[in-house]
Each structure stands twice: as structure tokens, then as C-alpha cells.
Amino acid sequence: MDFARGRERGVVVAGPMWDGDRWTDAVAAFCRASGWPLLAEPGSQLRRMVPGVVVVDHHDLLLRTQWADHEPPDAVLRIGGAPTCKPLRLWIERHRPAFAFVDPARTWTDASFSISLHLSVGPEAMAGAARTLLSPESGWGQRWADADARAAAAIDGVLDAEPLLEAGVARQLGRSLPASHALYVSNSMPVRDVDSHLRARAELLAVHASRGASGIDGVISAAAGVAASGTPTTVLVGDLAFRHDLGGLVGAFDAVPATHGGSDDLDLTVVVVDNGGGTIFSFLPAHGVVDPEAFDRLLTTPPGRSSSQLASGLAAAMGFEHHHIGSCDELHALLAAPGPRQGVRVITIDIDADANRDQHRRIAAATEAAVSGSETAEP
Ligand SMILES: Cc1ncc(C[n+]2csc(CCOP(=O)(O)OP(=O)(O)O)c2C)c(N)n1
Ligand SMILES: [Mg+2]
Known part of the structure; x- marks a missing residue:
């Protein structure tokens, strides 16, 4: 070789x-x-x-x-x-x-x-x-x-000055999750945001995804599978992928902790970035060119209700924790302290899709300016 x-x-x-x-x-x-x-x-x-x-x-x-x-x-x-x-x-x-x-x-x-x-x-x-x-x-x-x-300095310059959006969530997961935990990332934008923004650390953070054919199905179930191995697991998932696998949430919820006589002892935190549908498609060239109403109906497919509404209803019915948050500090407080096993909990974060897309473009432009000294970045 x-x-x-x-x-x-x-x-x-x-x-x-x-x-x-x-x-x-x-x-x-x-x-x-x-x-x-x-x-x-x-x-x-x-x-x-x-x-x-x-x-x-x-x-x-x-x-x-x-x-x-x-x-x-x-x-x-x-x-x-x-x-x-x-x-x-x-x-x-x-x-x-x-x-x-x-x-x-x-x-x-x-x-x-x-x-x-x-x-x-x-x-x-x-x-x-x-x-x-x-x-x-x-x-x-x-x-x-x-x-x-x-x-990194250019990215921090953008993220540190602005409200929490998807890049900031991905960066924060790398900063806050304890090394003994695992991160499972959904397909669509979560796996890309984590690739762009989660930074190397001295200790390993196990990061898993099911890339396969980029399916957004079975995400919660797969993450629950990682958690069932005994490793506290956080899954980063979009609002549509979250909806696609609510059955997986029920499965994780049904796993009986060892402290209550069961054997599954499962610790799963579901972080839902709610940007109002499948916003990966809004990064395609067709966005802004074809009729916006048709684009949304055919591609974005926005749900009628927010993930926060959905999660709070489920939390009330099933008795798990739900936190609706909007800042890095709140995310850090929930993720960083590896307390007693949590069972299932859901964290929802509202994301303004237009602001998020714009921030992605500005991060790319800031990086271009920082490394090439030019303002013209490829989107
Ligand atoms: C099982 C399955 N159905 C449909 C698709 C097509 N698809 C790819 S990304 C996506 C949107 C995902 O939306 P969300 O989970 O909210 O993530 P976001 O795009 O907002 O990051 C869809 C429907 C897929 N990849 N897999
Ligand atoms: Mg989405």
C-alpha cells in the first residue's frame, strides 16, 4: 500500500x-x-x-x-x-x-x-x-x-451574533453532549448541519445515522435502538421525520426502565428542529423560481400544527418530559448534565425557515471571505 x-x-x-x-x-x-x-x-x-x-x-x-x-x-x-x-x-x-x-x-x-x-x-x-x-x-x-x-472563526462570528437556528443547534450538540452519550442524526438537513458544524473534541462522541437511501423513516426507532444498547442517546430530527416515526417514540416510551423492574433501561432525548416541513428542498435551485404555493404543497408539505403542539399533547398523554426552547443556554442546560437516566424526553425548537436558509448562505459567504478574501461564495 x-x-x-x-x-x-x-x-x-x-x-x-x-x-x-x-x-x-x-x-x-x-x-x-x-x-x-x-x-x-x-x-x-x-x-x-x-x-x-x-x-x-x-x-x-x-x-x-x-x-x-x-x-x-x-x-x-x-x-x-x-x-x-x-x-x-x-x-x-x-x-x-x-x-x-x-x-x-x-x-x-x-x-x-x-x-x-x-x-x-x-x-x-x-x-x-x-x-x-x-x-x-x-x-x-x-x-x-x-x-x-x-x-471556524467566521462561522462563530455569524452564529454568536444571532438567535438560535439549525447550524447553532448542531454546533451546540457537539459542545454539550457528554462523551459517554451517543448522537443519532436524522437524514435531510440534520446530518448535513452536523457534518458542517459539529467540531472535533478530545474525547469521542459517538455519532450515528442510517444513511442508506437517505430515508427519513424509522429515525426515532433507530435512535431508540442505540439507546437500548445502554448508551444515553440524543437524536436530532426534523419535524417531518419526527412525525414519520411517532410509533418509534411510543416504542421507546414503552420500554420499562430497570429501576421499575424492566430490562430496557432506555435514555432517549429527541431534539426536534421544527422549520415547518421539509426545508431541505428550499436549498434546491427550483426554490424561488417555481410558484411558491405549488412548491410548498408538493415539496415542503408543511404540517398543520407545530411540533411543539404535537409534543406537548403527546407528553401530556404519555407522561414524558417536553421542553420547548429557543437558546443555546437552554439546550446546554438540558443536555450537558448526565443526571439519572431520563427515560424519554422531547425538546422542540422553532426555526424560521427563511432566516435559517439566509444564515446558511451568510455562513458560506463569511467562510469564503475568511479563507479566500473574496465575497462571492457558491450557495
Ligand atoms: C421515507 C422517506 N420519505 C420521503 C423522503 C423524501 N424526503 C427527503 S428529505 C424530506 C423532508 C424531511 O423533512 P424534515 O424531517 O422536517 O427535515 P428538513 O428537510 O426540514 O431538514 C423528505 C420528505 C425520504 N427521504 N424518505
Ligand atoms: Mg423540517
């Missing part, structure tokens, strides 16, 4: 992996030896601060900038499932670097046919390859570290 030898401008990409933590040491050794930055989505279990490794938190935003096209890669080494990050896929397609896929399970997931070398090897081979590399001198890894730090 001498793929990295002689290639200084490489990146290691880590897609979703349930067992990604078993790769931590090998990936760290490889990144240190090659000088390549690590672009790990949270669901890889590898977005974690490791000494000597450039861990990039904001690659989704960085790879939309002109800076990224002035820093084209000559090599990509991927582990894990297909990455969630679309700008990463487009950056690879534009620059066509040598592309190795470390794929011990032989999944061959490569929808855009970009992979040039398929390696059916495990972490030992990656660690072995690291031992054959000479330390690089190009400054490539440092430039990524600098750009990521500038992006």
Missing part, C-alpha cells in the same frame, strides 16, 4: 462507519506520516482531536470556496461509506486526483466512478503504510489547519 508515497497534496476522507473508532490509531499514524489532513464526517467516529493530526471540521464549507480550487488535491484516500458532503464529491470530480478506497468489506460504493485504486485491507495495512512514509515539507497540512481555523 504505497499509494501515498511521493504525493504531498493528499487528504484522508472518512465516511460513515459504526465501528470507525477501531481505525483511530491507524488513521492518525497515516495522517501524521503523510502530512495529509483528515476530512472525517462525524458519523465516521473519527472527527476527534488527535495530537499531530490536522482534523478538518468545516470541510463542507471550505470545499465550496475558491480557496479549495486553488489547493487541488493530488490524492484522496477514503475509508467508510459514501461521504455525505456534496462539495467534497464535486471537488474530487473537478480535480480528478488519484483516489484509493480502503474497503475491507468490499462494498465498492463509488456512485461517481472516481476511485482509481480499490484496497481490501484493514487498519493494520494503513498503519504499516504509515511506517514507510517520510515526513512531508510542503506545508499542505498546515494550510488546511489555518483555513479550517479561519472558517
Whole structure:
């Protein structure tokens, strides 16, 4: 596995992996030896601060900038499932670097046919390859570290000055959840917001999702499955995905805690970001072009009532906790203290969809300005 030898401008990409933590040491050794930055989505279990490794938190935003096209890669080494990050896929397609896929399970997931070398090897081979590399001198890894730090400061500049919206919720989950907890993220915008805004920390926060075909069904049930393993679990879910799996909420509610003679001892916090329907579609080019009423009826499909109304009704009927909140401080207070097992609780947060979309655009523009010195960002 001498793929990295002689290639200084490489990146290691880590897609979703349930067992990604078993790769931590090998990936760290490889990144240190090659000088390549690590672009790990949270669901890889590898977005974690490791000494000597450039861990990039904001690659989704960085790879939309002109800076990224002035820093084209000559090599990509991927582990894990297909990455969630679309700008990463487009950056690879534009620059066509040598592309190795470390794929011990032989999944061959490569929808855009970009992979040039398929390696059916495990972490030992990656660690072995690291031992054959000479330390690089190009400054490539440092430039990524600098750009990521500038992006983080630009993002904080936007988020810290504004009311809580979806990016701020994702950032706060990474700041507040105890390391012994797990985060489960729904498809649609939650998994993307977490990829863009949850930052590496010293201790691992297990982050899971069912990427599959991006279904928004069964989200609460899957998160309850993680919680049933004994790990207190928080699930970040949109308002439609929440509605799609209220049966999962009942299932989690019915699990009888060990303290009451049962065996399931389940601790599940459901954080619902209520933006009034499927707002992922409002990031598509058709939004603002086609008739707004038709767009909403066919794509946004806004529910008639808020998630807060729904959750408070269910909470009253079923007897679980419901908190309707609007700030980082309230979210932190509910998530940070790992008290006694909670059973099921639901936290609802109202999100103004227009303000949220606008904030996403301003974050992209602020990142572009911070790393490229230009104001024109790709949306
Ligand atoms: C089972 C299933 N049905 C429909 C879809 C199509 N779909 C993708 S995203 C989405 C909207 C999800 O809305 P919400 O959960 O509120 O998240 P948001 O888009 O607001 O982030 C829909 C309907 C899907 N992915 N899976
Ligand atoms: Mg929604």
C-alpha cells in the first residue's frame, strides 16, 4: 500500500462507519506520516482531536470556496461509506486526483466512478503504510489547519451574533453532549448541519445515522435502538421525520426502565428542529423560481400544527418530559448534565425557515471571505 508515497497534496476522507473508532490509531499514524489532513464526517467516529493530526471540521464549507480550487488535491484516500458532503464529491470530480478506497468489506460504493485504486485491507495495512512514509515539507497540512481555523472563526462570528437556528443547534450538540452519550442524526438537513458544524473534541462522541437511501423513516426507532444498547442517546430530527416515526417514540416510551423492574433501561432525548416541513428542498435551485404555493404543497408539505403542539399533547398523554426552547443556554442546560437516566424526553425548537436558509448562505459567504478574501461564495 504505497499509494501515498511521493504525493504531498493528499487528504484522508472518512465516511460513515459504526465501528470507525477501531481505525483511530491507524488513521492518525497515516495522517501524521503523510502530512495529509483528515476530512472525517462525524458519523465516521473519527472527527476527534488527535495530537499531530490536522482534523478538518468545516470541510463542507471550505470545499465550496475558491480557496479549495486553488489547493487541488493530488490524492484522496477514503475509508467508510459514501461521504455525505456534496462539495467534497464535486471537488474530487473537478480535480480528478488519484483516489484509493480502503474497503475491507468490499462494498465498492463509488456512485461517481472516481476511485482509481480499490484496497481490501484493514487498519493494520494503513498503519504499516504509515511506517514507510517520510515526513512531508510542503506545508499542505498546515494550510488546511489555518483555513479550517479561519472558517471556524467566521462561522462563530455569524452564529454568536444571532438567535438560535439549525447550524447553532448542531454546533451546540457537539459542545454539550457528554462523551459517554451517543448522537443519532436524522437524514435531510440534520446530518448535513452536523457534518458542517459539529467540531472535533478530545474525547469521542459517538455519532450515528442510517444513511442508506437517505430515508427519513424509522429515525426515532433507530435512535431508540442505540439507546437500548445502554448508551444515553440524543437524536436530532426534523419535524417531518419526527412525525414519520411517532410509533418509534411510543416504542421507546414503552420500554420499562430497570429501576421499575424492566430490562430496557432506555435514555432517549429527541431534539426536534421544527422549520415547518421539509426545508431541505428550499436549498434546491427550483426554490424561488417555481410558484411558491405549488412548491410548498408538493415539496415542503408543511404540517398543520407545530411540533411543539404535537409534543406537548403527546407528553401530556404519555407522561414524558417536553421542553420547548429557543437558546443555546437552554439546550446546554438540558443536555450537558448526565443526571439519572431520563427515560424519554422531547425538546422542540422553532426555526424560521427563511432566516435559517439566509444564515446558511451568510455562513458560506463569511467562510469564503475568511479563507479566500473574496465575497462571492457558491450557495
Ligand atoms: C421515507 C422517506 N420519505 C420521503 C423522503 C423524501 N424526503 C427527503 S428529505 C424530506 C423532508 C424531511 O423533512 P424534515 O424531517 O422536517 O427535515 P428538513 O428537510 O426540514 O431538514 C423528505 C420528505 C425520504 N427521504 N424518505
Ligand atoms: Mg423540517
